[in-house]
Amino acid sequence: MDIDTHRHFIERMHWDEVAQRIEAGAIAILPIGAAAKQHGFHLPLNTDRIQAEWLAGKIAERIDALIWPTLTYGHYPAFVEYAGSNTLSISTFEALIREIGGQILGGGCQKLLVLNTGISTLAPVDRALTRLDRTRIRHLWIHEGPRYPRVARQLAEQGHGSHADEMETSLMLAMAPHLVDMARAEASPIRNKETPGSLTPSDPDSPNYSRSGSYGDPTRATAAKGEALLAAMLEDLHEQAAAFAAQGGHQPAAMHSVTR
Template sequence: MSVEAERSFVEHMSWDEVARRIAAGAAAILPVGAAAKQHGLHLPLGTDRIQAEFLASKLAARIDALVWPALTYGHYPAFVEYAGSISLSAATFEAAVAEIASGIVSHGCRALFVLDTGISTRAAAGRALARLQAGNTLHLTIHDGPRYRHAAAGFARQAHGSHADELETSLMLAIAPEIVEMSRAEASPPIAQAAPGCLTPSDETSPNYSRSGSFGDPTLATLEKGEALLAAMLDDIAVQATAFLAGLSGTAGEARGAAS
């Protein structure tokens, strides 16, 4: 991460620097990405955290935002049979998101974006923000935007997948190629369900068996795919965040006009 990017991360700043940035109108980003979640044989357990912090730094540069430390434990029940993987209950994760988000909002940031790299975390994170009823929070998910979906549909050659697969591995080749061990990439067997239950590395009779932990075919990943997917993903979240901020500014302007 560049020195310039680090200056958006509050962990590298003093409290009065943070206060000045907030007073000047900076928004806030809370990245959500696991640091203890298996990602096949070819990617580290911290893959989601790396993605979350990278995306947060790029988004912060586009919209003028401060980035809080990533929430690296979450609700990831599908992976707990793989060594090192940790999952919180949905209720515990929801409570953590709600408390952290409430704390960030209380400092006066004009908006808070919860940048969520997970799939099983989405429902609980959404509930957490709904509980705040703050009006200036937005849950950003990274795989749902139209640009990313269009790019993924055009590039994907795997028959199935959604985890440590062709697309995610391509993204990591674009974000942090030095940590991707393509020589260890291994496709999962054909899994009947489009969204399997808990994966298992040991029960070969299970419909969710994956020796490597991948769900999909990471051997098909390339840097070129990753660069295109990453650009689409960044554009999607930036467009959402920019539109949300514009809406807040419009609402504030209307309120001032009504009061005058």
């Protein structure tokens, strides 16, 4: 990852080190990224977790933040027909976010960034955070703009997509190419260009049918596209994180150059 993981990921630190960093004003980051969610034939089930931790590491390096362990279970109802894919109910997921976020803030951290890699998790996270002090929390979605959506539109060759597709596969080719099996990448049928409901591998007559589990055309993915997408995504995330860190007079202990 190219990150000093022992300075940023609290699971690799001792509790007194964490206490000292909190006392010094370190911002907390809570990544959300599934580890049991199908991503086609060509990407592993922990694709979202890989992205969440990679991006959290880059943000933490820039603002010298502390990263809490990734929430690897969430509300992902669209994938449950595929082996190994798990989902929590909305109420359980919201309670999980609310309790963990509340404990992080209650434990002394003055600010919390919730870094979200999902789509179906966006609304539940927002609802959960309304129960906490929103002046101290920023909910970041990794696909928020303005740069990333613009670059994605410029690069996209697929006619539709949103999951294990050309864009996500390109990102993984840039982040973790050794985990991508492009020989097994398979496009989904073009039957429903709108955002689908639950995907199915078992009903060929369904508009949401996808034998592989991808929604889009991952065969069009390239590492070059991934590098461009990742650069735009990091600029967007760094800008938002830095603005949040600066609110209320907080100044990060160290600032570092952006690396990819």
